[in-house]
Structures are given as structure tokens and as C-alpha cells.
Amino acid sequence: MRIRVRRTGGFAGIERSAEVDTSGRPDAGEWAALAATVVREGDGDVRGGPDGFSYEITVDGETVRCCDPRLTEAQRALIERVLKEGA
Numbered sequence: 001m002r003i004r005v006r007r008t009g010g011f012a013g014i015e016r017s018a019e020v021d022t023s024g025r026p027d028a029g030e031w032a033a034l035a036a037t038v039v040r041e042g043d044g045d046v047r048g049g050p051d052g053f054s055y056e057i058t059v060d061g062e063t064v065r066c067c068d069p070r071l072t073e074a075q076r077a078l079i080e081r082v083l084k085e086g087a
Helices: 028-041 071-084
Strands: 002-009 016-021 053-059 062-067
Touching: 002 071, 016 071, 028 062, 028 071, 053 071, 062 071
Parallel strands: none
Antiparallel strands: 002 016, 002 053, 053 062
């Protein structure tokens, strides 16, 4: 499974993106469960706050859009993991 996060906006307007391929990872099941929850939740509230971040989360070609500060718990967890571990 490929999971990509693209973050735009914020005060400085700097874009950041990262991608994780979960194939062959020992924790692939955890990633898959979290990603499935995010995809099932669908698009979030895309009306971000001033200087907030906007996100595109793509899981195997299916994209969900969401914004700070209105992220769900699953969205926030997946975004943080991908941006931390992704290349």
C-alpha cells in the first residue's frame, strides 16, 4: 500500500509531501487499518483556519482532503506518521 501526504498552506506557505510504501513492513497491518479509517471517513471540513494547513492524503490512488484545525483523530495520526517516516 502506498500512502502519500501533501501539506500546503500555513503561515509561510511552504509545501511538504512524503510517501510511505507499507509493502513488506512488519507494521503494515497498523498502517492499513489507519489508512482504511481515513479513506472511510472521506473528505473532511476543507474550510481551514487562518494560516492553517490543508492536506491531501492519497491511499493507493484514492484522495481525501482535510484541513487544520478540523482533522479527525485518524487523519491527524496518519498525517503525522507519514510526514515523520516518509521519504
